[in-house]
Amino acid sequence: MSKITRIEHKADRDRYWIFVDGAYCCSIRARTFPAMGLRVGQAITCAEIQELEKFHWKNAYGQAAWDKEKVRLDRIKAVIESFDPRLSVQVTGFGANTNEFIAHHPEEAGKPDLEVGVKGEDRLLALVEVTGTERFRGGNPPTYWVRPDKLAYAKNHPDQDVWIILHYAEPEELIVAIKPDSARKNPVREITIRDAIEHYVVFSDGDPECVGLDTFAKHLISQI
Structure with missing residues (x-):
């Protein structure tokens, strides 16, 4: 061999x-x-x-990670739809509605997972990328890690209303909304995970791009 x-x-x-x-x-x-x-x-x-x-990252995280990602998507979909009964959320991102291995990459990295619209209308209000981990590991004071490609998508599509929602299930549920600023140049940090170096943009509660979930809800409802 x-x-x-x-x-x-x-x-x-x-x-x-x-x-x-x-x-x-x-x-x-x-x-x-x-x-x-x-x-x-x-x-x-x-x-x-x-x-x-x-396919290093897909193999590294494996089936269990994909299962947890689907749980995150379902949870955020339900949260957004709870803001107002008129809102409708569709799961559309690459591989976002399956936990099976997909042996190719998306045509455009960072394309959001969810489309938020209005029930009974062919109108798109926002695109939402869902990310996070099962257990929050951002330290104290808390920091939130976002892959650069997720921010790049928002910057490359200024005509679209793109949001990033982070979900952490443990030690208690935490949901963070980020509205990327296309004019801001975000520094990228190297963080070692599973013996490999991953690239992330690190946010904190003091960043203007980090907003409360209520702010995100009010924004969506104002667009209906």
């Missing part, structure tokens, strides 16, 4: 080059390489390595 015969760290490119059976196979992001467990002598094909790299 094929095996890894050489691994080279290209520090200037922030990548690792992987060679299989003496031939170059592919490069791996330095921030994900430690979590992938690749080593010289490991029996694996080039195609398998490429697949691991392409």
